[in-house]
Structure formats: structure tokens, C-alpha cells
Amino acid sequence: MSKRSPKADETMAQALRKPIQEETRSYYERIRELIEADRVEAARRLLAEALEKGDHDEDLSGWQRVLAPAKVRPVKGTKAPDPTLDFQWLKDHSWEYRGQWVALLGGELLTCGLTLQKVVADLEHHPEKDWILLHRIH
């Protein structure tokens, strides 16, 4: 077995000795960077750390809101009708209405238009209030 020279050991020790850099960026900026890199769990951990330490004067309430899990709750109500006929209409007719919004109900086209605003306005007095499907065909 060969012996490692004292010089080699010293060199390795020096290479591992990295200066500790003090973090100068704000929590707000660091969290933003993680969010923009899609590193959401890391952003949540850093936010939790910032809130726990509390030794800063940054307003992180916006990131608290953005990073909070979604609120979900079941809601009783009228069951929706099966949309299969509307989906079939889209398969059969999408190419005729490219670039337009369409409004469908029971596989029938109710109206169409270039903007969502126009289609919503067309349907303002339609008796069906719940289950009309609006879709923009690209």
C-alpha cells in the first residue's frame, strides 16, 4: 500500500476549504428566483425558514399567498350533463371555426365569434344558465 505524502494531504485540504459566502440577497428575491426556476418546494422551504426566523423586515405575504396549497372543498349542486356530444362536435367541426370562440350545448352550436366577450354577450339571454360549453378553437 502506498503512503500518501503530507504534501498531497495538504493540497486536498486546501481544495476543500471553501470560503463561506454570506447571503446578501433578500428572501423576497431568493424566493422569486426559486419560483421562476419552477423549484416550488424549495421556495416553500425558504419561505418557511424566513417566516420562522423573522429577523428581517420584508413583506413576504405575496409569496405566502402564491405558494399556499390550493383551497378545495366539495360543493353540492345540480349534476352537469354528459358533454360527449359537445366533444364530438369539436372533433367534427373544429377546422371550420379556427380562430373563433364557439358556444355548444348538447352537440349543437349556439353561437360563435372572434372574442370571448362577444360570445358571452350573445348568450346573455339564453335560458340555459349553467352548462353551455365555451371553447376557443386554435
Added chain:
Amino acid sequence: MLTLRGDRFTCGRATFSDSSPFQLEPTAKVYVRVKFGNLPRTLLVQIDTGAAWSILAPDVAEAIQVPLDSGDPAKLSTRFGIKHGLLVKVGFTFIAEEGEHLATEGTFFITENWPEGLNFLGYSGLLDAVRIALDPQANHFYFGPGV
């Protein structure tokens, strides 16, 4: 509804479309009906568990009057390149044909210069709080609140 070891797993079921109505993306995806905010109509959204964030088209955001002044600015990489926009909480409801609907408030990215009507439900701040299951043979989409 679906159960897991005797406990309720999901609360509602809907039919999904797996053939893309979008010419932009011809491969099969999962599209479900939802209702946004106070808009008394349904819209199709794509379930995209591979996306970090959900995206709401600007014309839909305008129609449901999303309060953009409450949003936080961010710059995200999207399928249409890097976009500047806002991260905002938006309320919507998964529509059930069987069982109960699921009212949700999740985080959406809203940016100008985005195709009209193109909405995605992504993982963070939205699907990570929802139980989902697919029956691809029947085109059934099951959903419920996460634990």
C-alpha cells in the same frame, strides 16, 4: 365515488376529452370542464401535471374580472417562451356529472401575449392539493379534495 381502503378518495366524476381540440398540440391530452369565477358558462382546461404552474388566458382572466392588482410579478418559462406576468389566486370549480363538484382556489400565472382561451391546470399551488384519478377506457376523470 372512488374509495381507498374504505374511505372516500374522490367526491366527483366528469367525462374528459382526450382528443385535442387545439390545432397547436395534436397529441392526446386530458381536457376537463370547469367553471371560472362568476362566469356562468363552462370552459375546457388541460390537466398538465408536468407543468409547475397553472396558466389562465388573459381574455378569460378579463371575463371573470381577476383582480390583477393582487398578483405578484414573475417571469416564467412556458411552451411559448419566457413570459412576464403575474401569479394570482383564481377560483374555479371542477364540474361533476356524478357526485359533488369541487370548488377550488389555486395559483395561476396570467400573462399578456398568450393565446386566447388556452388554459392549463398545473401541479404547484393547484393539483398538488387535489386527488385525481383517470379511467382512460371510459374517459372518466375523478376528483376530490387532498388530505
